[in-house]
Amino acid sequence: MGTTRTAIIGIGLILLIAFGKTALVSSFFLDELLRTGPVLLLLYLTFTILTGFAVFALYHFFGNLASQPQGVNARSGPRHEPGKENLVEMHARNWGLSKAETEVAILVVKGFSNAEIAKMRGSVLSTVKTQLGSIYQKSGLENRYQLIAFITDEVCDAAKAERNELQSKHRNALLRVLASPNPEENAANVPAGPNAATLSLKAGR
Structure with missing residues (x-):
């Protein structure tokens, strides 16, 4: 109903x-001699076609921008920061999800309802439900709650692994500085970390 109404309004505007x-x-x-019925009709048809193409192009351009989930194309934060979008896209390739199914899965993980997803993507509710059914079948998950829990656990595990890696690198840097002949001079080359205060105390001894 909403799509039909939008189409009617769009045609009327064109x-x-x-x-x-x-x-x-x-x-x-136009001169008065050229203002005849056929000429005016030809102009009207020409402007109708050109305006229709312009409106169609603008509608699809802004529609695609509005339908793209936030974070799929523009991500903020550190380059290697684990995110739900990254993990969904990674698993979507393994599961064999289509582009539309991947975007729906991302929106589900972000906490949007089926109705909200349908509105954001400009589709009907039944289409979203069909896509979700395909997602669950391909992934082996049973419902949206298992999908959300699965991705959330992955985010936590990835964040923990990254934190452990950073701590390991910093600890190795501290050991290299403390083992050097001049720890006070080399202390400034170690990036700030949780053990920076300890390094300063040991280097000053």
Whole structure:
């Protein structure tokens, strides 16, 4: 219903804009001898087609921007920061999800309801439900709650692994500085970390 109403309004606007352009051109750029019915009709059809193409292109351009989940194309934060979008996309390739199914899965993990997802993607609710059913079948998960829990656990594990890796690198850097002949001079080369205060105390001894 909403899609049909939008289409009717869009067609009405196209016809109205084409009529306005035809009136302007015929009033200011055409001689009175050329203001005949066939010429005006040809102008009107030409402006209708051109306006229709322009509106169609703009509609799809802004529609695609609005339907893209936040974080799929533009991500903030550190380069290697684990995120739900990254993990969903990674598992989507393993599960064999389509692009649309991947975007729906991301929105589910972000906590949006089926109705909200349908509105954001400009689709009907039944399409979203069908896509979710396909996602669950391909992934082996039973429902949205298992999908959310699965990705959340992956995020926590990835964050923990990254934190352990950073701590290991910092600890190795501290050991190299403390083992050097001049620890006080080399202390400044160690990146800030949880053991920076300990390094300063040991280096000063």
